[in-house]
Amino acid sequence: MAKSVKVYSTSTCPWCIRVKQYLKDNNIEFQNLDVSIDQSAANEMMAKTGQMGVPVLDIGGEIIVGFDKERIKSALGL
């Protein structure tokens, strides 16, 4: 079964756009959480990472901060 993928992002950050584009290009389904309007998602992200920078990916429990292509690839098994 495919891992569940969550992306914590804001609508304005360039790296968030790149991450989401990368996932789309690889046909990966994901749940997008806009932390600028969803305070509970923002709290969840800060609890998971101890930091406030976006984007953050949660790939089946593996937390990746930033558009770290290599780690995203290996977490997704691409």
Next chain:
Amino acid sequence: MENKIYDLIIIGAGPAGITASVYAARKQMDFLVVSLDIGGQAAWSGDIENYTGYQFITGPELAQKFQEHMLKYGTALKENEEALELEKTGQVIRLKTNKADYQARSVIIASGKKSKELGVAGEREFKNRGLTYCATCDGPLFSGKDVAVIGGGNSALDAVLQLMKIAKHVYVINNTLNLSGDAIMLRKVQEAANVTILNNHSVVSVFGDKFVNGIKVKSPDQEKELAVQGVFVEAGLVPNSAFAQSVEKNLKNEIVIDSRNQTNIPGIFAAGDVTDVPEKQIIIAAGEGSKAALSVFNYLSKNNF
């Protein structure tokens, strides 16, 4: 290390580097683009209304269009790579990055500028823990909170204008006697009820627990603490030119170029915000990138490469 010798390596993929790549592709050069990111500072801009052909476009959208244009030619792109050293030995220029070594007969340095750090205690520790260099990206996370903007020029005013709509209160910490910047922006900031301007103040330290909960500031006669949850550093920009050690730079560390984008080292060209070109604009950087690529083409032909 790759044994291959490229015709050209372009360092940076902002407006200058990407435009250079389009011209290099159309001249059918054998080249490589090495960059930390795509779009450069343009990708971090809010609204762009002075790039001819687009009456209105956002930074991320323009960066996306630049990227599509570059990749249309099947250009070889090494992303997430940072240039560390650049040196010329004989006719060959060697580039060392954080991931690999490359060789070429010519190079275009288009590595742009980055945000200047304050160099105060707590700055690195609290980066992304309340301290940020991008109001556009991270501003929305601070809704209803008290924040401080560090800086006194246009980029600081731009950040204040964005934040005063989101945050509860905005402190502006400016180390000169008066804010500088466009009159229209300045008036809006001065008239806002939830903005406090502290001129002639500088930041001493950023402190907190897991996240920022305050900053210490000082004026010539006193030191005080401000309780803020967000710190937005807008203290200007510095060129990404340190890796090009033997290339001549001016006092601002910008790479010195002639009207054909040639640096002091034959075969090493530079374009855009990393250079001493007057005015830093997206359209100027793009124009400089095209000029640099054409200069490279002439240089390679002249030297029979």
